Amino acid sequence: MTSTQPTGLAPASTTTTLVHRALEQSPEQAEWWRDAVIYQVYPRSFADADGDGVGDLPGITARLDHLARLGVDAVWLSPFYRSPQKDAGYDVADYRDVDPLFGTLEDFDALLERAHRLGLRVIVDLVPNHTSSEHVWFRAALAAAPGSPERARYHFRDGRGPDGSLPPNGWTSVFGGSAWTRTTDADGTPGQWYLHLFDPSQPDLDWSNPEVREEFERVLRFWLDRGVDGFRVDVAHGMVKAPGLPDWDGTSSMIEGAHQGELGSEDGATGAGTAGPMWDQEGVHDIYRAWHRVLAEYEGDRALVAEAWVEPLARLARYVRPDEMQQAFNFAFLTTLWDADALRSVVTESLEASDAVGAPTTWVLSNHDVVRHASRLGLAVPGSRPNGIRAEDPQPDAEAGLRRARAATLLMLALPGSSYLYQGEELGLPEHTTLDDDERQDPAWWRSGHTEAGRDGCRVPLPWSADEPGLGFSPTGRTWLSQPDSFRALALDQQRDVPGSTYETYRTALRLRREFALGTGSLAWVDGLARTPGTEVVALVNREVLVVTVVGDGSAALPEGEVLHASGPLETDEHGRVVVPADTTAWVRPAT
Structure with a gap:
């Protein structure tokens, strides 16, 4: 520890407020997904085995030892x-096959077998809101007549106006522009319109059609039979639309889409745009009850994970009622600004909402759809959420962003429930904020008229080895998106076994989280720690561990005890007390 002295520490007089009781289960009863730490792999950017510059399944398999060593579940x-x-694989043409870009079904089976041998469960993505326009169903629909069974699998409608030249309603696409595209009939004349809440290459399925529901239950069984442990459900709140597709003049928006701006919240609101007849309709819950029954037929506590940008948190909790899904990403936590009161509020409200239905809270700070939190937390308003960052935009403070990101991660990993990590965050990777516009591939970039940078900046291939071409991502050095210069010093081989590196900080946190059973623990807020005037502190107790996060400037003194871990260097004062400095989290076991 360094010996920098904080000034004016107020005396301690601590009190605690219990907000969540520990979940006590025997190992035989424990459901793995209640406290699991799950690592998101974005296949095209994780590891490339064949040298084409795009990540693939064999590349993932070859790097699974990294995840086992990191300590995820x-x-x-x-x-x-x-x-x-057209949308990085979220436009699915065949739900039962592997794209040749990534390998083969045999490659998937090998990956699954290797992961299970290492003690890692495997969750696969499911995209049920829409298919690709190249899916056999949609191609058949285009070839069929209006009113046909083929078109009934999707939302085809006649246009408005005397010649049908106006869209059926005013709905907009998440990626910008109209949510409707007009077809052309075989004779070259304009035809009906079809709905796509995302890109025109992603037509929305009509989930009121029993054939759609039956097909996806077959898809679930196909992958469950191969041995997968669960499904992350894309756009889980968007599959069912209000009957009749009523007109609406609002703006469709999710985290992927345009119109987000500098969002962030002091009260945990996601700004997800859940209002409107295309989001969070009651009928989605019937689908998940049916899927729950399918998964229950298989051994091993298979899990469904909701990507549902809904609010308030009590409404999100409806997705994880006992007969529905097992997890739902807590986007209210992800979108909360770097503010102590806001963080306490969103954690309290999250635990209260999930406790009410007997489910775990599922914490997350980064994923493939948002600016990496090491960069978001370095912005002028720490934690604000632009839709991508370009070279001409205000740039994050990289040092402050990483310091806060490490502190936020240690706070998150100390919370009861499950947590998700996004590939590369264990290396402290920032957003690629200077990516050349000519490289951008996100449909949001194109459909917004180049006004939204989109998500490419968080999807850049990982750096494994500082001195290899392509930083070890590919044997040829090729990468489908260029890597920023900052990635070299953050490569895995520069951090492994280096005390205090971000990678080793994550490894230690994951080990201690498991050792102290924090994921199934309790949570009580702690008030009254000694601190410098004006210091914002988030302090909690989970089982034996006191967790103290100093948010922003200032410092706080720890009580006597064993310091277990910290996100950065701690300090000592003239009385020999251990002090947590600005934007830092410490875990301590207080003396009894």
Whole structure:
């Protein structure tokens, strides 16, 4: 520890407020997903085995030892299905096959077998709101007549106006522009319109059609029979639309889409745009009850994970009622600004909402759809959420961002419930904020008229080895997106076994989280720690561990005890007390 003295520490007079009781289960009863730490792999950017510059399944398999050594419990794979890749695989053409870009079904089976041998469970992405426009169903629909069974699988409608030249309603796409595209009939004349809440290459399925529901239950069984441990459900709150597709003049928006701006919240609101007849309709819950029954037929506590941008938190908790899904990403936590009161509020409200339905809270700070939290927390308003960052935009403070990101992660990993990590955050990777616009591939970039940078900056291939071409991502050095210069010093081989590196900080946190059973623990807020005037502190007790996060400037003194871990260097004062400095989290076991 360094010996920098904080000034004016107020005396301690601590009190605690219990907000969540520990979940006590025997190992035989424990459901793995209640406290699991799950690592998201974005396949095209994790590791490339064949040298084409795009990550693949064999590349993932070859690097699974990294995840086992890191100490996570499971892996979530973003889509690897057969796809024209108009939206990085979220436009699925065949739900039962692997795209040649990523390998083969045999490669998937090998990955699954290796992961299970290492003690890692595997969750795969499922994209049920829409298919690719190249899916056999949609191609059949285009070839069929209006009113046909083929078109009934999707939302085809006649246009408005005397010649049908106006869209059926005013809904907008998450990626910008209209949510409707008009077809052309075989004779070259304009035809009906079809709905796509995302890109035109992603037509929305009509989930009021029993054939759609039956097909996806078959898809679930196909992957469950192969041995997967669960499914992350894309756009879980969007599959059912209000009957009749009523007109609405609002703006459709999710985290992927345009119109987000500098969002962030002091009260945990996501700004997700859940209002409107296309989001969070009651009928989605019938689907998940049916899927729950399918998964219950299989051994091993298989799990469903909701990507549901809904609010308030009590409404999100409806997705994880006992007969529905097992987890739902807590996007209210992800979007909360770096503010002590806001963080306490969102954690309290989250635990109260999930406790009410007997479910775990599922914490997350980064994923493939948002600016990495090491950069978001370095912005002028720490934790604000732009839709990508370009070279001409205000740039994050990299040092402050990483310091806060490490502190936020140690706070998150100390909370009861499950947690998700996004690939590369264990290396402290920032957003690629200077990516050349000519490289951008996100449909949001194109459909927004180049006004939204989109998500490419958080999807850049990982750095494994500082001195290898492509930083060890590919044997040829090729990378489908360029890597920023900052990635070299953050490569895995520069951090492994280096005390205090971000990688080793994550490894230690994951080991201690498991050792102290924090994921199934309790939470009580602690008030009254000694601190410098004006210091914002988030302090809690989970089982034997006191967790103290100093948010922003100032410092706080720890009580006597064993310091277990910290996100950065701690300090001591003239009385020999251990002090947590600005933007730092410490875990301590207080003396009894």
